[in-house]
Amino acid sequence: MINIEELKNKITFADCFEIMQQLPDKCIDLAFIDPPYGKKCDGGSYGFGLTPKQYQKKKWDEKIPDKKVFDEIFRVSKNQIIFGGNYFSEYLPPTNAWIVWDKVSDYNFKNDFSQCELLWTSYSFAMKKFIFVQQGFVNGDPAEALENRWHPTKKPLKLAEMILLWLLQTKRLEGDALVADFYSGSGTFAIACHNLGLDFIATENDADYYPLSVARLEKAQAQQKLNLWGC
Ligand SMILES: C[S@@+](CC[C@H](N)C(=O)[O-])C[C@H]1O[C@@H](n2cnc3c(N)ncnc32)[C@H](O)[C@@H]1O
Numbered sequence: 001m002i003n004i005e006e007l008k009n010k011i012t013f014a015d016c017f018e019i020m021q022q023l024p025d026k027c028i029d030l031a032f033i034d035p036p037y038g039k040k041c042d043g044g045s046y047g048f049g050l051t052p053k054q055y056q057k058k059k060w061d062e063k064i065p066d067k068k069v070f071d072e073i074f075r076v077s078k079n080q081i082i083f084g085g086n087y088f089s090e091y092l093p094p095t096n097a098w099i100v101w102d103k104v105s106d107y108n109f110k111n112d113f114s115q116c117e118l119l120w121t122s123y124s125f126a127m128k129k130f131i132f133v134q135q136g137f138v139n140g141d142p143a144e145a146l147e148n149r150w151h152p153t154k155k156p157l158k159l160a161e162m163i164l165l166w167l168l169q170t171k172r173l174e175g176d177a178l179v180a181d182f183y184s185g186s187g188t189f190a191i192a193c194h195n196l197g198l199d200f201i202a203t204e205n206d207a208d209y210y211p212l213s214v215a216r217l218e219k220a221q222a223q224q225k226l227n228l229w230g231c
Pocket of ligand 1: 035060204
């Protein structure tokens with residue numbers, strides 16, 4: 001067994017399955033995760049126009065994780081929120097408690113990009129929508145829009161914060177909860193947890209992303225956290 005305290009509030013360079021196998025049952029309050037969708041969106045050319053963004057091509061999005069990995073996610077965590085839940089329907093039971101990420105709001109974009117993304121959740125609530133505009137280079141957070149984006153499937157920090165804040169406000173998550181992001185990528189969900197004063201563990205197994213995500217997290221950790229939840 002691994003000492004979970006040693007994993008807390010940092011990103012660990014590891015295969016998430018190997019870490020989960022060393023964790024006790026239900027030691028994580030919420031697995032807030034964004035696993036590979038199996039869409040081969042792990043690099044290459046993104047966007048449109050004359051200057052599409054180029055990312056180093058990787059292989060982590062060749063296929064969705066094996067069932068044994070999802071079994072471990074469900075074993076170690078009490079609740080789960082899973083980005084791209086529609087890609088993992090073979091592992092996930094039906095529910096009405098989906099979160100819809102509305103990426104367009106009232107804008108009338110003339111492109112073929114996805115207008116929504118679906119997050120499967122283990123909670124019980126009527127389907128819930130969060131609006132955060134993200135279409136190509138258009139980004140609802142001016143600060144994030146200016147950042148040098150180096151991860152091809154980075155999720156918006158503000159969206160992650162909105163979801164976690166709503167869980168806290170509706171008491172679906174306690175302030176002393178432990179959140180896990182087993183597919184940390186650029187570290188977005190770890191930073192969202194930090195910004196809201198939540199403890200987290202995170203794993204990333206790509207040797208290029210890992211140091212960049214640690215630097216991004218440490219920059220956030222150098223700022224004072226909100227600690228709104230008395231923990
Ligand atoms: C969809 S991306 C996550 C993006 C992240 N939510 C963000 O905002 O940056 C999935 C990430 O999981 C990582 N990954 C894939 N398989 C993994 C595994 N077995 N263990 C740990 N990380 C893994 C990939 O390298 C990739 O960075």
